[in-house]
Amino acid sequence: MYCQECGKRPATLHFTKIVNGDKTEFHICESCAREKGEGIPGSPNSFSIHSLLSGLLDFQSMGGASPGSLGAPPQSTRCEECGLTYAQFSKIGRFGCSSCYQQFADRLDPLLKRVHGSTVHSGKIPKRSGGKIQRKREIEELRGDMQKHIENEEFEQAASLRDRIRELERQNSSMS
Numbered sequence: 001m002y003c004q005e006c007g008k009r010p011a012t013l014h015f016t017k018i019v020n021g022d023k024t025e026f027h028i029c030e031s032c033a034r035e036k037g038e039g040i041p042g043s044p045n046s047f048s049i050h051s052l053l054s055g056l057l058d059f060q061s062m063g064g065a066s067p068g069s070l071g072a073p074p075q076s077t078r079c080e081e082c083g084l085t086y087a088q089f090s091k092i093g094r095f096g097c098s099s100c101y102q103q104f105a106d107r108l109d110p111l112l113k114r115v116h117g118s119t120v121h122s123g124k125i126p127k128r129s130g131g132k133i134q135r136k137r138e139i140e141e142l143r144g145d146m147q148k149h150i151e152n153e154e155f156e157q158a159a160s161l162r163d164r165i166r167e168l169e170r171q172n173s174s175m176s
Contacts, residue, residue: 092142132175135168143167163173 003012004027008143011027018024077086081129086104089095101108112119126133149158 001027003027003029003032005029024067077104077107132172135172137166139165139172 009029015026052066081099084096146161
């Protein structure tokens with residue numbers, strides 16, 4: 001495939017741009033990319049996911065954190081397992097070991113919430129078994145709601161939720 005800009009050189013960079021649901025693909029060579037100002041992986045001006053993550057982490061330490069959130073972590077915050085500091089993590093964008101997740105958890109939750117909108121991964125539901133999985137999720141939500149009604153001594157609402165849960169469980173067991 002040749003460059004869409006010059007049509008002379010092979011396209012080595014492939015971009016996919018999605019704006020308002022419209023997907024556009026670009027295939028250009030390094031020379032045209034430099035002229036357009038696009039980042040080339042491995043070049044000094046290139047953009048990496050690590051620089052994005054580092055920028056988000058620096059956002060907290062530069063006073064851009066939301067009110068009530070934690071500010072810049074102290075330099076002494078270290079992973080007990082590998083010795084990585086939070087400052088080193090924010091610079092390289094990677095953890096040193098699996099223990100880093102627990103060590104820096106109080107700093108990661110606000111970051112993940114800002115980036116992903118939530119700190120809980122819900123994932124996608126497969127089409128074939130989707131109905132059963134959705135019912136299981138609905139049952140979990142209803143059980144939580146039922147517990148709240150019980151705590152508030154709203155027993156009629158709790159009983160109706162109990163009946164709905166039983167109905168959904170019966171549907172799931174009949175599909176197995």
